[in-house]
Amino acid sequence: MTTITVFKGDGIGPEITDAVIKVLNAAGADLEYEFFNVGAKVYEETKEYIPEKALESYEKNKILLKSPITTPVGKGFRSLNVTLRNKYDLWANIRPAKSNPCIPTRFENVDIVTFRENTEDLYVGKEEQIDENTVYAYKIITKKVSTRIIKAAFEYCVKHNRKKLTCVHKANILKMSDGLFLHIFEDIAKDYPQIEANSLIVDNTCMQLVMHPEQFDVLVMPNLYGDIVSDLTSGLIGGLGLLPSCNKGDEYAMYEAVHGSAPDIAGKHIANPSALLLSACMMLDDLHQDVVSSKIRKALNKVFEENSVLTPDLGGNATTEQFTDEIIKNL
Amino acid sequence: MTTITVFKGDGIGPEITDAVIKVLNAAGADLEYEFFNVGAKVYEETKEYIPEKALESYEKNKILLKSPITTPVGKGFRSLNVTLRNKYDLWANIRPAKSNPCIPTRFENVDIVTFRENTEDLYVGKEEQIDENTVYAYKIITKKVSTRIIKAAFEYCVKHNRKKLTCVHKANILKMSDGLFLHIFEDIAKDYPQIEANSLIVDNTCMQLVMHPEQFDVLVMPNLYGDIVSDLTSGLIGGLGLLPSCNKGDEYAMYEAVHGSAPDIAGKHIANPSALLLSACMMLDDLHQDVVSSKIRKALNKVFEENSVLTPDLGGNATTEQFTDEIIKNL
Ligand SMILES: CC(C)[C@H](C(=O)O)[C@@H](O)C(=O)O
Numbered sequence A, B: 001m002t003t004i005t006v007f008k009g010d011g012i013g014p015e016i017t018d019a020v021i022k023v024l025n026a027a028g029a030d031l032e033y034e035f036f037n038v039g040a041k042v043y044e045e046t047k048e049y050i051p052e053k054a055l056e057s058y059e060k061n062k063i064l065l066k067s068p069i070t071t072p073v074g075k076g077f078r079s080l081n082v083t084l085r086n087k088y089d090l091w092a093n094i095r096p097a098k099s100n101p102c103i104p105t106r107f108e109n110v111d112i113v114t115f116r117e118n119t120e121d122l123y124v125g126k127e128e129q130i131d132e133n134t135v136y137a138y139k140i141i142t143k144k145v146s147t148r149i150i151k152a153a154f155e156y157c158v159k160h161n162r163k164k165l166t167c168v169h170k171a172n173i174l175k176m177s178d179g180l181f182l183h184i185f186e187d188i189a190k191d192y193p194q195i196e197a198n199s200l201i202v203d204n205t206c207m208q209l210v211m212h213p214e215q216f217d218v219l220v221m222p223n224l225y226g227d228i229v230s231d232l233t234s235g236l237i238g239g240l241g242l243l244p245s246c247n248k249g250d251e252y253a254m255y256e257a258v259h260g261s262a263p264d265i266a267g268k269h270i271a272n273p274s275a276l277l278l279s280a281c282m283m284l285d286d287l288h289q290d291v292v293s294s295k296i297r298k299a300l301n302k303v304f305e306e307n308s309v310l311t312p313d314l315g316g317n318a319t320t321e322q323f324t325d326e327i328i329k330n331l
């Protein structure tokens, strides 16, 4: 029995969390949960976005299932997502985008896993007002951090039998920073002769992704490109509502839905819990409960296939609860 | 009669330039040309990538039609494209991506114009080795430069009767730098109540572009996002081989094909001159020779429509010369 920490988040966060937990339980996941409300509502009451107790739980359990949190607007606030990634050194952000034949889009046979470096690049949040006219932001690339994400991506290819790893960069312009990332990639590639390693400039990557996405397998890149490219790949398979995401470090892991907290539909019982559910499946895989995760994925697919009990964003008119129950019925 | 400077460039550069000039002449463009070889071959002979004489011609004529130049690889070299943009303060990069019914892609009804700031952001090329492990690159955003590109984009909307302008940014993370850009956008928007102004985070923009591109009209953004997003939009309409591009400043203008110099097919007489030809049409529009440019665009479309005399990248087996002659036949 593994105990995990669960953050319920803002907007549709609590609803989709409830849905996911219901499915996990029905599928027989060997899990215990410690639930915490986090985000804007909690802040109103406690002046803390993430209560100390919630962090303590995560520090004990090391595994977090997190639904969307709205980051407060304004210069004083740092993104809570980014704060969590940094505080727990969750340096690898892994986002698999796989076409689902039951979810028709303009694209077929997309099966792309993005390995996004998750702790540096422009996300360090180091910015400076140089003079009245000028702001600098710092893009930081280090050897150490680039090395670990690139190695992790190669190791992933080996473990998951993926054939090709593409390094995405802009080293033709950023010769020293992205140049360093690319150079490390080329160096490490030598240790993995069985993996086809190539590199592609980020702008060209985005053009290729919308023309010939089937050429891509696993991608590895610095933080900001990973943010952009992983959203793009989600678009190829039907959007962020279907994209699982996991953030991993040496000690901690965080599984999250990347879509927003959708305050406009919160409480209306129409939110789609699929992204959080698929993220939870990644968690089950990592916990060696892949019998359970494949049961869940199959059931979800059946619901997509039946095409009758779907939430509005998927073209149906079911409630979150009806959609959830339909998954459970198909387990 | 307007005299323009023409850079023939590397790889397929000379071939596509010849093709374009042939069409311009046949269509009756009121132009005179000063031709220059630039790029790698010239460098071998003269140790200069762009000969002084070529620059002098541009400085006199102020209008440049430029085919692809290969930037030398290596830390010492700066991109020649970027160098030209900076030297002549070509601060607005305008890239219209419009679906062509005769070029089938996965997308229809795309009609998106990207206004890319062209002189600052990470493209300043300011990078620093901080210590053995760490490189910094500087993203620079200024009030002055952001203001002029944003104003230009709004003015373009007014002049071309475009309804909506979207500011693309990542101000949720880059609160000061992209925050400045966004803030200026919101400020200037107040002067254009007739234009629908909105803003969208760059990652979400890329997802939306591959799912619902028809929602977009004109986009304005800092340099790097513009690089990425404009390549993405080109993919929606069939690739960079069909995307015109122009770079404008207060004094100078440069019209260029954005695709590479394709050394692998250079001299094989199969290069597609369309992107450079469409860029030349943008030039003719700006020179108030739009009777000529629309004649050319119509002829090109007819060739696409006939679907029989196309270069291999467009699915045909015609040579560059046959394709060019077919355009001329249809003028
Ligand atoms: C919410 C935001 C801070 C975050 C990011 O930029 O990383 C999101 O876009 C994501 O991709 O997880």
Ligand SMILES: CC(C)[C@H](C(=O)O)[C@@H](O)C(=O)O
Binding pocket: A172, A173, A203, B079, B081, B082, B227, B258
């Ligand atoms: C060739 C390269 C320097 C250039 C850029 O990055 O701007 C190109 O990608 C473009 O978009 O014009």
